[in-house]
Amino acid sequence: MTILVKFFGDLRKKVKNHEITDALPLKIQLKSDGIDTIADILKKYAITPEETHHLFVNGVYSGFDKKIHDGDRVGIFPKNMALLYKWYFTRKNE
């Protein structure tokens, strides 16, 4: 089973061995082994929490400790693509 991870904007550059040829998000099917939370995904790609802003798991605005399960869809937005959510909503953690 895998997790669909979508990297947006400049964060795409953090994913090695993927050439960026357009402005579409980068979609990675990630093996779920060893991935327990969003923090684990960030660690895998050497992304620091400060480089991110909005994080979504299956449409839920999430924090770094949100648990990830097989088949989940995770959206990770960089700091310079933040709008709306941080100012309205709390991040869901588990």
Next chain:
Amino acid sequence: MPKKMLRVNMTNLEAKFEDFPADFAALGGRALTSTIVAKEVDPLCHPLGPSNKLIFAPGIVTGTAAPTSGRISVGAKSPLTGGIKEANAGTPFSQKLARMRIAAIVVEGKHVGKDYYTLKVTKDKAEFINANKWVGKGLYNVYKELFKEYGNKVGICGVGIAAELMGAASGICFNDPEGLPSRYAGRGGLGAVMASKGLKFIIIDETGAPGVEIANEEVFREGIAKLRNALTTHDVTKPGGALNSYGTSVLVNIINEAGGLPQRNFSAGQDDRSEKVSGEVKAEEIKKRGGVRPHFCSPGCIIQCSEVWTKPGGKDPVGVLEYESVWALGPNCGIYNLDDVGELNRACNDLGLDTIETGDLLAVAMEGGLIEFGNGKGALKLMEEIQKKTSTGRILANGTGFTGQAFGVTRVPVVKNQGLPAYDPRAIKGIGVTYATTPMGADHTAGYAIATEIMGVGGTADPRDTKKSDLSRNLQIATAAVDATGYCLFIAFAVLDIPEGLQGVVETLNGVLGANLTVNDVPGYGMQIIKTERDFNKAAGFTEKDDRLPEFFLKEKLPPFNEVFNVPDEELDKVWGS
């Protein structure tokens, strides 16, 4: 020279300057338009008859050196909702008006007969010029010709073919700094109100204007420095920040991930084809095509979220493609091609249509079987129906509710007959509460300034939680206050994170007005505006039953996360305690 008001009587083509009433001294923008409408317009009048009045008012600090403050409010009784309406836009027109010390233009009466007029306003004169030669023409060419005729330093406001049809989807169009007819006070059919009076354009020539009077220069300058500092350092508003890099369309991918980007007339909340019309794709295309990005809607803006979208090769500039416009004319119609979206946006600007209402009505027309979802070229053909003033065109020009009724559609996304914007209320329930309860009809900007900190409520909420009355009320009150200042709503992101920035905003207001307001005065000021508007709507016949979302949002689950709008009616009624 004190501020004045220009009263324009279209019945007998008279315009005269009046003293600005002393009890209006602290009012600007929405505070002023709504106050004048409430005071002078019979709530039961026909919106397109002689008793309605159309008010234009720049904000309190508009026209000064205060950054990002080029907004103008337009108010009247709305032919779309039947209630009070304020719509606003960022445009150099507003700044010129303010520098001439014209606090408001009040257009009243109704010209008998079929003639249209241009009102030309200079420092101490207002004159009427027959405008019949522009009737039936698209605004892109007309604005070009008007700038040739009146000089490229004037400001232009006008209405298009949709307004000539008295269409309730028509907006009022202001020029951007390039002279394009692309900055709209779009919502609520105010274009039709202007056209109903026989007024086609207002030309502002500020030659010799004295500039905005600043009562306390020192306080004003200190306030500007604080606000400027907040705007240039905050991640959302700074150069290279979210709005500056991608424009408001940065939200396409964000709201799609959240499952709240309405697809095909609000039948799903997520579709990854939306990635093709995202802010990132648009920004890259603009660079390739030789358009302009970033760009400001009015001089002096630090955020600069605007842009000039063009056809390939930099041809035929359209102006900005805002997030809500891209959504309305794109994913909401099942269209995932930026060139089609751009041409539909051009058609809206050219015909004088509100892009949100147009996207909603096109999607409803698609559901009603006029054309298939996703048929961009077909949608452009429907725009031609409006341009040709056919019967179908006349139906469409009257908005989403009217179109739904004409074509037997039951899933019609409107509140108070105004089409819903780009955030599905089933996924983002707080915005749904604002759609339901704002006096404006479904309007995202009515509760967009995020105000929990200002109002002292504290904390943020789960978007799917149903306890949203406090949040929505506070947002609406704060937004009403911002709409009076002339500042763009987007300063809110910076000044709510950086308290000195908010202090700076208040200091700039004090500097202009010679007042001693504090941050704590903001809620009372905003609440007074909302109260004025709600009292008008009540007298026009609105009850709490009008503060509801359409039935299908309550019953139909929104894929892929299968939410419904389950905020109870009692929670909606708690917003205003009605």
